[in-house]
Amino acid sequence: xPTASDRGLxxxxxxxxxxxxxxxxxxxxxxxxxxHTPAGALASVxxxxxxxxxxxxxxxxxxxxxxxxxxxxxxxxxxxxRIAARLSHRYDSPYAYPPELVRLVGYxxxxxxxxxxxxxxxxxxxxxxAADLHSAALRQLEESLLRGVLALASSQVVHGALTPxxxxxxxxxxxxxxxxxxxxxxxxxxxQTTGWAAPEQRAGGHRARLADxxxxxxxxIYHVVxxxxxxxxGAPRLTNRGEALRALLDGVFTEPAERRPDVATLLRRLRVExxxxxxxxxxxxxxxxxxxxxxxxxxxxxxSLRPAPTPAPPPLPRRRRSWLWxxxxxxxxxxxxxxxxxxxVGALLAVAA
Amino acid sequence: MNARLVLCPICLESVxxxxxxxxxxxxxxxxxxxxxxxxxxxxxVLRRSAYWRCPNPAGDTAxxxxxxxxxxxxxxxxxxxxxxxxxxxSHLLAGMILEIxxxxxxxxxxxxxxxxxxxxxxxxxxxxxxVLGGERLPPTNPGVVEFADxxxxxxxxxxxxxxxxxxxxxxxxQRGEREGRFVIGTRGLIxxxxxxxxxxxxxxxxxxxxxxxxxxxxxxxxxxxxxLAPGQTYLDLAAVMVVNKADRLRLRHPVDTxxxxxxxxxxxxxxxxxxxxxxxxxxxxxxxxxxxxxxxFDTFRRCTLHFASATGGEERDGRYPRGFRPRRVLEPLVALxxxxxxxxxxxxxxxxx
Numbered sequence: 001x002p003t004a005s006d007r008g009l010x011x012x013x014x015x016x017x018x019x020x021x022x023x024x025x026x027x028x029x030x031x032x033x034x035x036h037t038p039a040g041a042l043a044s045v046x047x048x049x050x051x052x053x054x055x056x057x058x059x060x061x062x063x064x065x066x067x068x069x070x071x072x073x074x075x076x077x078x079x080x081x082r083i084a085a086r087l088s089h090r091y092d093s094p095y096a097y098p099p100e101l102v103r104l105v106g107y108x109x110x111x112x113x114x115x116x117x118x119x120x121x122x123x124x125x126x127x128x129x130a131a132d133l134h135s136a137a138l139r140q141l142e143e144s145l146l147r148g149v150l151a152l153a154s155s156q157v158v159h160g161a162l163t164p165x166x167x168x169x170x171x172x173x174x175x176x177x178x179x180x181x182x183x184x185x186x187x188x189x190x191x192q193t194t195g196w197a198a199p200e201q202r203a204g205g206h207r208a209r210l211a212d213x214x215x216x217x218x219x220x221i222y223h224v225v226x227x228x229x230x231x232x233x234g235a236p237r238l239t240n241r242g243e244a245l246r247a248l249l250d251g252v253f254t255e256p257a258e259r260r261p262d263v264a265t266l267l268r269r270l271r272v273e274x275x276x277x278x279x280x281x282x283x284x285x286x287x288x289x290x291x292x293x294x295x296x297x298x299x300x301x302x303x304s305l306r307p308a309p310t311p312a313p314p315p316l317p318r319r320r321r322s323w324l325w326x327x328x329x330x331x332x333x334x335x336x337x338x339x340x341x342x343x344x345v346g347a348l349l350a351v352a353a
Numbered sequence: 354m355n356a357r358l359v360l361c362p363i364c365l366e367s368v369x370x371x372x373x374x375x376x377x378x379x380x381x382x383x384x385x386x387x388x389x390x391x392x393x394x395x396x397x398v399l400r401r402s403a404y405w406r407c408p409n410p411a412g413d414t415a416x417x418x419x420x421x422x423x424x425x426x427x428x429x430x431x432x433x434x435x436x437x438x439x440x441x442x443s444h445l446l447a448g449m450i451l452e453i454x455x456x457x458x459x460x461x462x463x464x465x466x467x468x469x470x471x472x473x474x475x476x477x478x479x480x481x482x483x484v485l486g487g488e489r490l491p492p493t494n495p496g497v498v499e500f501a502d503x504x505x506x507x508x509x510x511x512x513x514x515x516x517x518x519x520x521x522x523x524x525x526x527q528r529g530e531r532e533g534r535f536v537i538g539t540r541g542l543i544x545x546x547x548x549x550x551x552x553x554x555x556x557x558x559x560x561x562x563x564x565x566x567x568x569x570x571x572x573x574x575x576x577x578x579x580x581l582a583p584g585q586t587y588l589d590l591a592a593v594m595v596v597n598k599a600d601r602l603r604l605r606h607p608v609d610t611x612x613x614x615x616x617x618x619x620x621x622x623x624x625x626x627x628x629x630x631x632x633x634x635x636x637x638x639x640x641x642x643x644x645x646x647x648x649x650f651d652t653f654r655r656c657t658l659h660f661a662s663a664t665g666g667e668e669r670d671g672r673y674p675r676g677f678r679p680r681r682v683l684e685p686l687v688a689l690x691x692x693x694x695x696x697x698x699x700x701x702x703x704x705x706x
Contacts, residue, residue, distance in 0.1 A: 110666035290638025
């Protein structure tokens with residue numbers, strides 16, 4: 001737990017206790033570097049140097065002062081934990097965690113100053129590196145970034161805020177960071193205000209969809225290739241750009257979102273097989289079985305609500321019914337006949353009398 | 354005043370209520386109001402904090418008193434919280450009352466006022482204020498058979514409903530103990546599932562002590578099943594199951610999708626409640642050890658399941674460092690109100706079935 005005394009450069013050794021992404025207790029012996037709060041950020045970060053032989057880490061926390069000023073910073077951090085944990089559950093050992101995604105190592109969301117522990121981010125943010133990239137590196141970055149987006153998409157995760165600030169580059173590999181705005185597909189996402197986001201993301205009540213990140217990745221690629229920022233609104237003009245960029249981003253800045261290519265299509269345009277990384281199934285088979293068990297039980301309950309049908313008297317056989325009608329008709333005729341005979345006899349008796 | 358029969362929730366006898374003598378609470382004792390006023394306005398004010406003594410016809414219970422308003426409206430909705438002693442029932446009830454006080458039922462068109470002003474003030478001071486101060490509540494005192502708080506829930510559509518909440522110590526539910534009998538007189542039950550005992554997710558608590566079932570669940574279900582008529586499969590008593598302490602589970606699928614910060618929007622959506630019920634059922638079902646905790650769902654015809662966290666986070670040394678932050682504690686109560694008629698509308702008949 002970071003305390004006020006930790007905020008500067010600190011050479012003391014600390015026991016850092018938290019949970020790993022699977023909820024198991026995790027304790028590391030570490031030294032803390034100084035806190036740094038990037039301008040406009042809703043969390044502070046500091047390097048964490050291992051003193052126990054383990055890997056170094058980066059700690060991201062909502063410090064009390066910031067939390068008092070912006071209470072939603074806690075929600076952002078918790079959301080980042082939830083998305084990062086989902087990625088860990090999917091891609092952690094025995095699978096190979098995709099290097100294109102920031103990796104959660106631990107968390108403590110219940111302390112006075114909640115924090116996340118990440119593997120140290122690699123390289124530098126593209127906000128400062130775009131101008132220095134040569135064409136081979138650009139090609140590698142495009143592929144790596146799109147592989148990262150594919151890894152998110154195959155986990156039903158939408159980053160929602162891909163920008164040069166949230167994507168890093170170490171000369172070999174892109175790394176997608178900052179999952180505070182990320183959502184699972186279909187969840188309501190916070191409105192975005194910059195040109196890096198797809199137009200539909202700027203409206204309130206938007207439901208996260210994979211096409212959001214196709215626009216975002218396209219915007220980052222457009223920026224690193226051309227050096228130009230995205231326009232504040234609408235799509236960038238590609239007509240005066242190189243053929244390779246136009247071919248890669250064809251349709252990416254299209255509205256409505258349904259007409260955008262998916263990330264696998266973009267990878268194919270780079271002549272890359274769009275294979276998502278191996279990972280654990282999104283739904284545990286035992287969980288799926290539980291869902292079916294629920295359905296069965298609920299169906300039985302609903303059936304119990306329907307009143308048992310009252311048994312109707314069985315219909316009479318047709319022949320029997322016609323026989324009955326015939327019998328009734330005959331009985332009526334006989335009765336009438338007897339009555340007329342009786343009245344005739346009566347009349348005769350009256351005449352005789 | 355016309356006499357009418359009221360089911361006493363404490364001795365479970367039908368007693369005649371005809372505007373008996375008023376009692377007032379004085380230092381924990383009930384004292385008769387010696388000189389009742391003839392001023393109707395003054396009497397109305399007095400009655401807000403007055404009680405009447407149950408005639409206790411069976412004589413198997415100590416003297417007990419009910420709020421004057423208890424019998425002044427339609428038959429009360431008595432809600433009982435059921436669960437082991439460490440399931441977090443008291444914290445859950447504290448969270449519910451706190452969220453109601455904060456206006457959490459307003460989006461659903463429901464207002465409230467204390468049914469028993471003295472008891473509500475005591476509950477607020479002794480329970481709500483303590484948890485708001487970040488303090489962990491001690492276990493509920495065994496042997497206490499009184500409702501913890503009682504509110505008048507007011508709907509412009511369905512009218513005013515006395516709602517009384519029972520929070521009995523977990524041990525009180527053991528078979529044969531008298532305290533647990535109150536469930537017979539309830540109209541709604543809240544079964545509180547403790548992830549520590551059901552799933553072994555202990556967080557900062559000690560282990561589950563090798564529990565293979567919730568003894569309180571078992572005792573209550575056994576009591577109520579004895580009331581089933583021959584051939585009757587389900588009990589027609591509204592039931593909700595709350596997977597409590599879900600903050601411990603908030604990074605696990607599918608809890609991560611339900612425990613996001615979310616304010617009730619006032620729309621009771623049976624399909625959404627069913628989806629959460631299905632997820633919660635499947636979540637428990639996928640852990641073989643948790644199957645005994647699913648028994649209420651098979652016992653009650655209308656039953657919903659919910660994820661909730663009464664405290665919002667783990668305690669540290671008996672305190673909650675970031676304060677008491679109930680999450681999703683009103684969703685189960687709203688479902689219960691839908692199933693008991695407090696909330697009206699064609700869609701309410703679909704809740705829990």
